[in-house]
Amino acid sequence: MKAGVLGSGMVGQAISARLAELGHDVMIGTRDPDKLSEWHAPHKDVKIGSFAETAEHGEIVLNATNGVGSLEALNLAGEANLNGKILVDIAEPLDFSMGMPPSLFVSNTDSLGEQIQRAFPQVKVVKTLNTVTANVMVYPRNVANGDHQVFVSGNDAQAKAQVVDILKSFGWIHILDLGDLTTARATEMYIAIWLRMWGALGTGMFNIKLMK
Amino acid sequence: MKAGVLGSGMVGQAISARLAELGHDVMIGTRDPDKLSEWHAPHKDVKIGSFAETAEHGEIVLNATNGVGSLEALNLAGEANLNGKILVDIAEPLDFSMGMPPSLFVSNTDSLGEQIQRAFPQVKVVKTLNTVTANVMVYPRNVANGDHQVFVSGNDAQAKAQVVDILKSFGWIHILDLGDLTTARATEMYIAIWLRMWGALGTGMFNIKLMK
Numbered sequence: 001m002k003a004g005v006l007g008s009g010m011v012g013q014a015i016s017a018r019l020a021e022l023g024h025d026v027m028i029g030t031r032d033p034d035k036l037s038e039w040h041a042p043h044k045d046v047k048i049g050s051f052a053e054t055a056e057h058g059e060i061v062l063n064a065t066n067g068v069g070s071l072e073a074l075n076l077a078g079e080a081n082l083n084g085k086i087l088v089d090i091a092e093p094l095d096f097s098m099g100m101p102p103s104l105f106v107s108n109t110d111s112l113g114e115q116i117q118r119a120f121p122q123v124k125v126v127k128t129l130n131t132v133t134a135n136v137m138v139y140p141r142n143v144a145n146g147d148h149q150v151f152v153s154g155n156d157a158q159a160k161a162q163v164v165d166i167l168k169s170f171g172w173i174h175i176l177d178l179g180d181l182t183t184a185r186a187t188e189m190y191i192a193i194w195l196r197m198w199g200a201l202g203t204g205m206f207n208i209k210l211m212k
Numbered sequence: 213m214k215a216g217v218l219g220s221g222m223v224g225q226a227i228s229a230r231l232a233e234l235g236h237d238v239m240i241g242t243r244d245p246d247k248l249s250e251w252h253a254p255h256k257d258v259k260i261g262s263f264a265e266t267a268e269h270g271e272i273v274l275n276a277t278n279g280v281g282s283l284e285a286l287n288l289a290g291e292a293n294l295n296g297k298i299l300v301d302i303a304e305p306l307d308f309s310m311g312m313p314p315s316l317f318v319s320n321t322d323s324l325g326e327q328i329q330r331a332f333p334q335v336k337v338v339k340t341l342n343t344v345t346a347n348v349m350v351y352p353r354n355v356a357n358g359d360h361q362v363f364v365s366g367n368d369a370q371a372k373a374q375v376v377d378i379l380k381s382f383g384w385i386h387i388l389d390l391g392d393l394t395t396a397r398a399t400e401m402y403i404a405i406w407l408r409m410w411g412a413l414g415t416g417m418f419n420i421k422l423m424k
Binding site (some may be wrong): 097098100102104107108143144147148149176177178179185186187189190192193195196197199200201203204205206207208209210211212 | 310315316319320321355356359360361387388390393395397398399401402404405406407408409410411412413417418419420421422423424
């Protein structure tokens with residue numbers, strides 16, 4: 001699979017490295033390739049490109065940019081390079097402008113995932129992985145041998161099924177389809193309690209398991 | 213312990229019955245005592261009173277009113293009847309005015325728990341139990357034998373310790389102190405994903421467990 005990963009922070013690096021490790025043809029998109037030089041040395045199998053080159057490269061595109069810059073990054077990526085494709089949206093609508101912990105710049109009656117879907121109506125947005133830290137996203141077995149939960153939200157059932165296959169390839173066992181993309185509000189708002197649990201536990205290497 | 217439970221819906225009934233079952237001297241507060249006649253028949257050990265009588269009765273007071281009416285109910289209860297006491301706030305700031313699922317009428321940078329604390333500065337507000345359905349609140353062992361999480365938020369460490377003791381008496385095993393009352397934002401916002409999990413699972417008899 002040809003994958004384009006937009007964003008070169010911790011999440012973009014982790015996703016890109018993991019997809020390459022799994023044998024995919026990966027390009028990571030960044031405004032600043034120099035920033036990636038150290039990371040790239042042991043990850044030569046990952047191509048580096050602009051946002052537009054990366055979106056064009058991907059049969060599937062993953063949004064791992066900072067939430068506050070996601071729409072701008074996707075505009076740079078270009079609608080023509082995104083249309084018809086699955087966009088796995090991992091971004092969080094975090095607002096650090098009022099101090100720590102961050103609040104959300106969109107929530108409750110809307111979500112970043114929905115904002116992206118409205119801006120790019122011909123893209124199949126699937127929100128997932130935004131409820132755990134980068135390492136857990138791509139190596140879920142690193143926490144409790146994978147015995148915990150990840151969620152998917154999106155309007156296109158086939159796109160969600162493809163994303164579920166990618167999640168399984170990462171090692172995810174418990175994958176819950178919450179419904180259409182309005183359910184991204186729920187996983188984005190969950191970051192508030194995730195941040196507080198992180199504060200109370202002193203580590204991001206945790207997740208929640210559904211108990212019935 | 214003399215407990216005053218404000219609110220006579222499902223949560224108020226469940227909390228009152230459970231506290232009485234555990235041997236406490238319980239009064240349930242309602243605007244409409246007639247509404248409770250059927251429920252009261254098998255729960256004669258629970259007294260019924262007005263909001264003010266109930267707050268006066270309680271050495272500890274529990275807010276189980278609908279979130280949208282909580283501040284009004286607490287005003288009826290009367291500041292003089294509440295001051296100096298622990299107020300266990302279980303209410304959710306649910307807004308049903310825009311249809312289902314409900315959104316929150318306060319969230320992100322504020323919470324209902326904090327609104328109550330600001331309105332009643334001499335009350336020790338402890339937010340808890342608002343992340344599970346009524347039956348699980350009071351009988352946590354009914355889900356996975358109690359192997360799941362409840363949270364407490366509040367500004368007064370001693371008040372939180374007393375509430376933790378009550379939670380343990382209900383059967384709670386895993387109780388995480390998230391910090392001061394600003395962390396009530398997190399547990400109140402969690403209701404968004406709780407509602408979506410409820411929708412996906414088709415039952416409210418579930419909870420989350422922290423996995424490390």
